[in-house]
Amino acid sequence: MNHPWTGPRLARVALLLAVAVFGPAAxxxxxxxxxxxxxxxxxxxxLANPGMLHVAEGEAQFQQQGCTACHSAEAMQGVAARYPAFDAARDGPIDLAGRIAQCREERQGRAPLPREGKEMLALSVFVAHQSxxxxxxxxxxxRMEFVRRQGEALFRERRxxxxxxxxxxxxxxxxxxxAGSLIPEGHANGYPLYxxxxxxxxxxxxxxxxCMVGVRSEPFAPGAAEYIALEAFLAERARGLVVETPAVRP
Amino acid sequence: MARTLLRVPGTAQRGEVVEIRTLIQHPMETGFRPGADGTVQPRDIIRRFTCLYNNRPVFEADLHPAIAANPYLTFTFVARESGVLAFIWEGDNGFSQTETRALTVA
Structure with a gap:
């Protein structure tokens, strides 16, 4: 079983020690x-992580939607760890869900799936789970450097x-x-998550x-470029953390 | 068909206490929550879970509103003979799902 927390246990202990000695900046x-x-x-x-139900659904979708005509599940290994990527065709950054949608609409010539619908989430979580x-x-x-800087500006902008x-x-x-909740560092290393x-x-x-609704600001439009810029910056900010998809969070 | 995750040991010693873990995909809509349009969403929950071992019940549970989505149930029983375990979830809107697993007792 490909398990994120048993292999690198020693590294994790070392990290915890480092945190204890040098503080959270480690x-x-x-x-x-x-x-x-x-x-x-x-x-x-x-067998207790409800996200795995969606991974199983995604595995079925991967077959049904015809993804297997070009891709294998093994070839998806590591893909989510390096997204968002730069897409030459649209001359801009693209996230994993965007890439799946692009594959479906442009290469399969089929109607788009709702971005946060059941099928798209299942496909995204299945692909991300491979990493x-x-x-x-x-x-x-x-070319991603500029996008990351845009994302960092958004991250630091008061809203x-x-x-x-x-x-x-x-x-x-x-x-x-x-209030009662612990504020996490906000690393995006387990999405889509349960x-x-x-x-x-x-x-x-x-x-x-x-989060944006929480600070009473207007969220960006679904699928907006700002989200992808933020995601690109968050990926850089979390560099080195292992992918946990499907993570469970409170 | 709802997706399920079941942990059932395939084999056991006679008299061994066997632990079963079940997880099923279900929204468990309480019947108290308003939807996006302000109207109350109708209740849609699993009402009853039964585990049969060679057609004899070994575990039963009634589920109610306010039980979380994707109910996770775990229980134990004593394995005395080889046989078939049947897991049955029944609920609102005619929801019914049965999964079966074989258990060999040495």
Missing amino acids: GPRSGFETMSPELRAMQQDD RGLPLTPNPDP GQLNLSCGQCHDDNAGRRL RLEWQGLGSLQRRLRN
């Missing part, structure tokens, strides 16, 4: 580390009626509490929309 810390032991057990057990346990290695394409930026919570106050609050599987864009 490296990115996955939200997994700060979850309750019960939730961690739920994520680690493939579980691999470290995030953001796309080295030099909404509460006039808060992402960084003010997830950098400056990570590890402290907002969130208990949603009682279901959701995408990174849904999570970002949640």
